[in-house]
Amino acid sequence: MLSATENTQGAADDKFVRLLRRNKLKVTQPRLRVLHIISDKDTAISQPDLEKLLGNSVDRVTLYRVLATFEEKGILHKIFDLHGTATYALCSTACDEHHHHDEHVHFICSSCNSVYCLDDFKIPSINLPEGYQLHSVGVNAVGLCAHCRALTK
Ligand SMILES: [Zn+2]
Ligand SMILES: [Zn+2]
Numbered sequence: 001m002l003s004a005t006e007n008t009q010g011a012a013d014d015k016f017v018r019l020l021r022r023n024k025l026k027v028t029q030p031r032l033r034v035l036h037i038i039s040d041k042d043t044a045i046s047q048p049d050l051e052k053l054l055g056n057s058v059d060r061v062t063l064y065r066v067l068a069t070f071e072e073k074g075i076l077h078k079i080f081d082l083h084g085t086a087t088y089a090l091c092s093t094a095c096d097e098h099h100h101h102d103e104h105v106h107f108i109c110s111s112c113n114s115v116y117c118l119d120d121f122k123i124p125s126i127n128l129p130e131g132y133q134l135h136s137v138g139v140n141a142v143g144l145c146a147h148c149r150a151l152t153k
C-alpha cells in the first residue's frame with residue numbers, strides 16, 4: 001500500500017507528465033524533479049538553489065537545458081532578483097511556446113531576496129509608439145516579505 005506522501009507524489013507526477021506531453025516534451029526524471037521542486041515553493045528559485053536541492057541527481061548542464069526548454073515552452077518564466085540572478089517560477093496556463101503571459105507584478109524582498117509572483121496584480125498593456133515591438137514587461141515591487149517583516153518586529 002502506498003503511503004499518503006507517495007500518493008500525493010503520484011498525483012503530482014501525473015499532472016507534470018501531462019504538462020510535459022502537452023508541450024511535446026519527453027518525460028524525464030530531471031524534468032519531473034525540477035517541476036516538483038518549483039511547484040512546491042511559493043517563491044521563484046534560482047539555478048544554484050535548484051542545484052543544491054537536486055544534489056547529484058541532475059548535473060548542471062542538464063539542469064541548464066531543462067530550464068531553457070521550460071522557459072521556451074512557456075512552462076516557467078524568468079525573473080531577475082535584486083542581485084540580477086535569474087530565478088524561475090511556474091507559468092500560468094495561459095503561456096505557451098514563445099508566448100508568455102506572466103504580466104503580473106513580482107514582489108522582491110529586500111532582506112532575503114525572495115521573489116514572489118503576485119498573480120492577482122496584472123501589469124496593464126502598454127501602447128508602444130509606432131514601429132516598436134514589445135518582448136517583455138517587468139514590474140517589481142520591492143519591500144519586506146511577511147517572513148522578514150515578522151523578524152524585524
Ligand atoms: Zn509564462
Ligand atoms: Zn524576506
Ligand SMILES: [Zn+2]
Pocket residue numbers: 077079089102104106116117118
Ligand atoms: Zn511570476
